[in-house]
Amino acid sequence: MGILEVKDVNKRFGGLQALGNVNLSVVENSCHAIIGPNGAGKSTLLNCLVGKLIPDTGSVMFDGQSVLGRKPYEINQMGISRVFQTPEIFGDLSVLENMMIPIFAKRDGAFRMHAVEHTENEKEIVDQAEHMLDSLNMADKRHFHSASMSRGDKRRLEIGMCLAQNPRLLLLDEPTAGMARADTNNTIDLLKQIKDERDITIAIIEHDMHVVFSLAERITVLAQGTPLVEDTPDKIKGHPKVREAYLGETA
């Protein structure tokens, strides 16, 4: 029984069957990659996991509880954090403030009024945020205007913001899309480090095979909204069906 169990999920957009009978089980503390050609339904599946979309049929269970019908912030409070394809950070705020917000959310829940306390007096939160930035090697950037940073730094910050909440499941949507090679390698190193240091389950959607084969322990191949195969990276590499559907063109 995995920490994330997707059963018979169907999603239809008008005439398009985006997801057809998707079954997926993500084992706790593993790194599971979902790959597939464009339009395979990877992002739709991810959106069904975080409350952005509701599947037409089927169930999505996280740690024994259904996530369906819950709002994105409620699902986050259950312990699922999501990293977006284009980094979603608070661009108008400083890097340190960006890091403090998820820590506040973790401590205080979805809503709490702290209308007159001074932010600087929240020692515990500031310390945690500083510590997190340290571990990301971003301590020197803490007063930067976060929108002015490079794509790679924004991604690093976004991943850090998710980790600051100690999520049990981290969902990554093409974390290296549109990145320079050096930034991609940095991101891979960061994710490897996270995997080694924490009890965390990672589910990753990715186009870049280099990233997938460096990180994943299990891979699900999605094609036309249906899982084709699920296996270890070594087996996937040589799988004839996969070559035909996907790798054949690129490898």
Next chain:
Amino acid sequence: MLGLNKKDTTLLIIVAALTLLAPFILNPFPADSALAQFNAGYPDLMQRFVIFGIFAIGFNILFGLTGYLSFGHAAFLGVGSYSAVWMFKLLSMNVIPAIILSVIVAGLFALLIGFISLRRSGIYFSILTLAFAQMSFNLAYSVLTPITNGETGLQLTLNDPRILGVSATADGSIPVTNLFGIEMRGTYEMVAGPWSFQFNTGYYLCAIIMLLAFYLAVRIFRSPFGMMLRAIKSNNTRMSYTGLNARPYALAAFVISGMYAGLAGGLMASMDPLAGAERMQWTASGEVVLMTILGGAGTLIGPVLGAGFIKYFENIFSKINDNVLHSWFSFMPDGLEDAMVALVYPFIGKGWHLTLGILFMLVVIFLPGGLVEGGQRIMRAFKRRKPDETSSETTTEPAE
């Protein structure tokens, strides 16, 4: 000091000094000089400066922090005014219960309107608030006449059933608003040579309340709550995927700013106990938007500056008429004088809106951060001229 850091404390002290010394600062010209018409240091106008300052400070908590642009904030101001006048009619001429009631009623009203309007964001939110404010205006103007006295406006009469106090004074006139016996209209006039400075009780009450309101706004801006509000403006998607429910935060900001508007309305009625529906009209809502943007949305001092700026124009520029213009240009030859007057005339008197409009456009195009950004640029230009201080400039914040 007072739970603020050094920079904010300095700002608070500057604002306090400016408001408390306003009767001097706003009366720089001798009473008999030609420039005396630019003096703004009379009680009625000074009261308006600080009352609209409170209104704009509150509006800025919503618009400056969360980015939700409300086009119906005048409704809360109007509701506050009506509540205060009813308190004068029914309970007592003391302003304290009136102000308290106006804040509470405006807060409840804002809770209702905010709860519905905040289901949408962006332009739909603005339109919803505008629609609610226009509905309130029309209700006050016609349907709710028993409460609002329709187009005449709600006024005190000689037979109000005032529980604590008298319906009419011994000499048969309507009693005046007071603070535990100190009359709001009381003014002490200090004559110093050709100058005359007026110290009005009502103004000082408003000024002290504005300082409290300003202080509270600073605390909100610097609090975790304020940070969450800025996070809503910055990235709502990240907000919800970080486990935060944006709606109660936005609603809290909406109610707080509605209460500020109610406070402004209550003070307005305390200075002059009448309330009319026109206070709730959409032009009044638009005015506070202009004040905030002109001064600098999202900055602490900006809305106060914007409010002062617009109210000054409204009251001083609109009083310049063609006779005044002729006297200004009288040194010129006749033909040229008439030409100059004809050229300037559209921008003064009733045409002050034109001047204000042009200024507003210039500010929005060249100083998107409002008057505050203008001030920052001037400060920076000054700092650059002193080369010995450039080394200590490492902490300069980037302009937003």
